[in-house]
Amino acid sequence: MQSEQQPASTYYDLLDLHPSASAQQIRRAYRERSKLYHPDTTKLPPAIAVAKFQELNEAYSTLSSPDRRFTYDMRIGYSRVTVIQPLLDLNRPTTESRKYRSSAYLDPTDRPLSAGEIFALFILGLTFVACLGLVLVVGVARGEIVL
Numbered sequence: 001m002q003s004e005q006q007p008a009s010t011y012y013d014l015l016d017l018h019p020s021a022s023a024q025q026i027r028r029a030y031r032e033r034s035k036l037y038h039p040d041t042t043k044l045p046p047a048i049a050v051a052k053f054q055e056l057n058e059a060y061s062t063l064s065s066p067d068r069r070f071t072y073d074m075r076i077g078y079s080r081v082t083v084i085q086p087l088l089d090l091n092r093p094t095t096e097s098r099k100y101r102s103s104a105y106l107d108p109t110d111r112p113l114s115a116g117e118i119f120a121l122f123i124l125g126l127t128f129v130a131c132l133g134l135v136l137v138v139g140v141a142r143g144e145i146v147l
Contacts, residue, residue: 010076011059019078023064030060 012019015029035041037052044052062068073079113121139145 011063011072014055014059015063019073019076026060026063030056030064034060 010019012021015021015026015033017025017029021029033056034053037044037049037056039046039049039053042049062072136145140147
């Protein structure tokens with residue numbers, strides 16, 4: 001017995017996304033699709049609307065959880081290993097290619113520490129050393145530590 005509409009081959013197809021879609025893109029696609037298939041707002045017959053909405057919820061619950069998404073991606077054969085792509089124009093000077101780049105860092109570990117952050121780390125280290133020194137002084141004063 002075949003249903004009227006065949007189910008999407010993957011959850012990504014159901015949400016009309018590429019497997020490399022971000023969490024934000026998944027959430028946006030889910031919201032758009034849920035408006036289309038929600039049994040209270042769609043013009044589809046109730047049985048079909050409920051089935052489609054359940055499929056959509058299952059897809060979203062799987063893809064919105066990083067662990068479940070990783071397991072699902074492995075099951076469908078999608079690898080998250082990125083392949084380094086060559087530059088489009090290898091003859092272009094590097095100064096020209098960086099001319100229009102944003103100064104925003106996408107990865108917080110990719111940027112250097114600012115002077116304020118370095119100062120804060122210095123103060124934290126100094127406080128830690130002072131606390132250790134205070135413990136030693138109190139221990140010696142009480143006679144619990146013999147030097």
